[in-house]
Amino acid sequence: MPTIERLSPRLANQIAAGEVVERPASVIKEVLENSLDAGATRIDIDVEDGGVKLMRVRDNGNGIDKQDLSLALARHATSKIKLLDDLEAVATLGFRGEALASISSVSRLLLTSNNSDSHNGWVAKTEGRDMVAEVSPAPHPRGTTVEVRDLFFNTPARRKFLRTEKTEFSRIDDVVKQLALAHFDVSFELRHNQRAIRSFRASAGEADRARRVAQICGPAFMDSALEIDIERHGLRLWGWVALPTFSRSQADLQHFYVNGRSIKDRLVSHAVKKAYSDVLFHGRHPAFVLFLEVDPASVDVNVHPTKHEVRFRDHRSVHDFIFSGLHHALADVRPERQVQVEPAENILNRIHNASGIGDIEASPTQQKAMPLVSSAPAFADMNKAGSVASPQLSRSGLFPEQDQSPQLRESLQFYQATAESAQVKADNNEGDHSEIPPLGFAIAQLKGIYILAENAEGLIMVDMHAAHERVTYERMKIEFTENAIQPQPLLVPITIAMSEKEITSAEANVDIFTRLGFVVESAGPESLLIRQIPVALQKADVEQLVRDVLSDVIEYGSSDRIQLHINELLSTMACHGSVRANRKLTIPEMNALLRDMEITERSGQCNHGRPTFMQFSLNEIDKWFMRGQ
DSSP: OOOOOOOOHHHHHHHHHHHHOSSHHHHHHHHHHHHHHTTOSEEEEEEEGGGTSEEEEEEOSOOOOHHHHHHHTSTTOOSSOOSHHHHTTOOSSOOSSOHHHHHHHTSEEEEEEEOSSSSEEEEEEEETTTTEEEEEEEEOOSEEEEEEESTTTTOHHHHTTOOOHHHHHHHHHHHHHHHHHHOTTSEEEEEETTEEEEEEOOOOSHHHHHHHHHHHHOHHHHHTEEEEEEEETTEEEEEEEEOTTSOBSSSOSEEEEETTEEOOOHHHHHHHHHHTTTTSOTTOBOOEEEEEEOOGGGEEOOSSTTSOOOEETTHHHHHHHHHHHHHHHHHTOOHHHHSOOOOHHHHHHHHHHOOOTTOTTOOHHHHHTSOTGGGOHHHHHHHHHOOTTSHHHHTTSSSOGGGOOHHHHHHHHHHHHHHHHHHHHHHTTOOOGGGSOTTOEEEEEETTTEEEEEOSSEEEEEEHHHHHHHHHHHHHHHHHHTTOOOEEEEEEEEEEEOOHHHHHHHHHTHHHHHHTTOEEEEEETTEEEEEEEEGGGTTSOHHHHHHHHHHHHHHHOSHHHHHHTHHHHHHHHHHHTSOOTTOOOOHHHHHHHHHHHHTSTTTTBOTTSOBSEEEEEHHHHHHHTTTTO
16 A cells, blocks of 8 residues: 655645636636625736636735735635634635635746735745745735736646637636626726726616626616515515516526625525516526625535535525515516606606697607597597496406406406596596506407507507416415305206226315315216316316316325415416407407506416517607608
8 A cells, every 4th residue: 555645735735726726717706706805996807818828816905914925825824714603604705715825836826915005015926846935025006916827837637628718718707797796886897818898887876786787787687677675584685686578598697696605506596486487488597686695604605615505504594585585576566667657747748749640740759749548549439438347348258247356346446447537638638648557558459369558658469368367367376375266056067078097086186176166076987077167267168177177186196296386276277267369359358457467466477477468669669660760
């Protein structure tokens, strides 16, 4: 057996570098974290050849004293922790004290620093087998500069694993953007091959923070983002989450920070995914920039070599806090938050200056000012004929009286009052668009599929099946929670031929069917008798509906698992109970659906995550026809 020998400091550091220094981006991450821990408010990064030839990071932080420069390049030397208690409540990004030692073992490193207001700094570099640091005077303002040249020059095997210059720099760019998102009060400048690439100025307020997020994540993200700030039980979650309609094919726009540290965590991912489960299209990924602030003692950051993962002491409460916060934020999105409605005073100012409708040379702005209701004769005629809450609506079958929940009745009353008020203003030529609901008023139905409505901004197009499906689904969820799904006995029970396996499953889950509003019983070894169905689904294809629900019951297995997937069952039922394509709706029915959408949670997406409506502004439509050009 070979004798046991102590490894040389250089070899030990090179082994450690295998965990810490994977590529140039790893070096930038470690050095930037040290700069931020030092209180820097400005950081300049210079990179050449994707970081392989040169990486230079200069900051204006606290700097390092001359006596500590040599220790800064030593392994396991740090100013950030001293006792075990410090390790259990780490409040800094770095803490192990091995990054600079590892980097210097696989590159040519110079560390220049000054902790005074004079320009008399000191520079340290390591040489020789034992990596002894040599310290000498060097001019330098307050702060620190770390210069790394010829990465992996002494470990050529590691250098062969590097990618192209473009790829390596793109990863450096990602690291800089990732840290810039978490530190709005710090300026970042990034240059590659003497060319300026990024410039993030320190943020002075909320507008500047939003501007930086837009710089990094794109303006489209911010246009579709909800700003949240939730605090409960010592936890705070704030940041931006994109609307479900702004989803991604990959999980490439997901930034989550714990106490300023960027992490990738399964618990967090599961909580976010669960919050979006009811509104996100299959195979799509949400986009978000979120910051979680917790007591440092309640999170362990020392569980991964690159500190990309953390472990929460009370992971269940953290999961529930993130899920409930995002779940309620997304549920609270109503059409008025998705439709950009212009302030009423701006609209009124334009109305006073508008020309007539027949003026073909009118500008898009003038055309947009035309009174809305007067341009919708169908709506005007409907109001003159009678109110929306008239018996005609109740007999239409879309919203029968016995199926009108308190929320629906409220929406119909709101619509009636709004419609009458809007018509009176139109008759008086007031044209106050502030009285127009977010989804406007229906003017027509297209191909039996889409509702066309006019609002203050222009044209609204609604997928009537998708919209009604969401309305029905949300109502059924509330009723199921309150054990209030109203049953409807069938005058003539329906008999369905099924397999023996399906009959057995139905008998074993009678209680689930009962809670869903069904009464089913076996009528033989291969036939099922349906005696009762939910009121909301009386217009559905009963046989196909029961088959689909039973299929879900068989798929989810035991009753415990069925309870976990009850929303999937309700979604299946809601889909069957919604209006179908080619169903002709009256103007009152269409308007009633629009009003119900405005008070329904998550009405911007159907149960499968598809959008329920689209807004086309009058400016957009004018551009299609080159109006005013």
